[in-house]
């Protein structure tokens with residue numbers, strides 16, 4: 001079931017935990033990085049799901065974009081949010097905080113494959129990000145629950161409950177305006193709850209806060225099923241927490257992880273630059289592809305043609 005991917009060779013890789021996370025040292029990222037290093041980075045991301053590269057103080061948004069382009073085709077910053085940058089998306093605490101578990105942009109069919117996030121301004125305390133391996137979560141399920149998950153599908157939407165709750169509580173107009181922009185065009189897509197990772201062949205749970213409901217069951221059952229599997233994803237053994245320093249850039253496999261930005265830094269400013277790479281359309285264990293219900297994401301992103309990593 002689990003594919004064997006050879007460990008990266010040329011890079012210095014230090015694991016952060018048994019199931020997820022690694023720090024890569026000894027490289028200077030740029031748009032002219034050596035091809036072999038790029039391949040090793042790609043493998044490190046596939047194996048460890050989240051890779052941190054420290055000390056990249058020289059990177060600008062443009063150089064981040066150029067470097068990230070070596071790993072795939074960048075998407076536009078966001079399907080609906082246009083006011084926060086034209087290449088990189090400015091993640092800015094004044095407009096909202098992603099303190100809820102999710103994979104990025106799962107409301108479209110072509111979910112980005114990799115997200116990269118670079119620290120620009122950090123609060124003096126708090127503001128770390130936690131990542132969870134959705135592959136480890138699937139693999140640690142008992143067989144009975146794997147079979148159940150394999151057969152479920154979920155509707156994902158950018159009009160989602162968590163943000164509504166947040167906007168209601170929001171004390172300022174910036175957050176409300178951001179939420180309005182986020183929902184300005186409705187996207188709804190049906191995805192399998194278990195997808196086959198196109199590069200590693202691993203099975204990963206595909207849920208997170210954009211899920212509106214599990215298909216074919218009552219609202220109550222949908223909530224129970226969602227909680228059952230989502231709670232498995234966020235078990236602490238499946239997670240790694242990264243406490244940011246300036247110069248850090250984190251690259252995560254958005255097909256194999258969820259993340260949560262911890263809101264424990266009061267009203268202080270926190271800014272990061274995000275560039276995402278185009279992904280493919282998820283495929284279920286029976287080979288069925290995700291289905292668009294509403295919205296056309298063609299302008300947001302091309303559909304990536306994944307290359308299976310050699311075993």
Ligand SMILES: O=C(O)CCC(=O)C(=O)O
Pocket residue numbers: 091098104115117128129259260261262272274
């Ligand atoms: O602020 C963070 O650490 C993460 C925000 C987030 O969810 C994202 O950039 O996709």
Ligand SMILES: [Fe+2]
Pocket residue numbers: 098102103104259
């Ligand atoms: Fe995110």
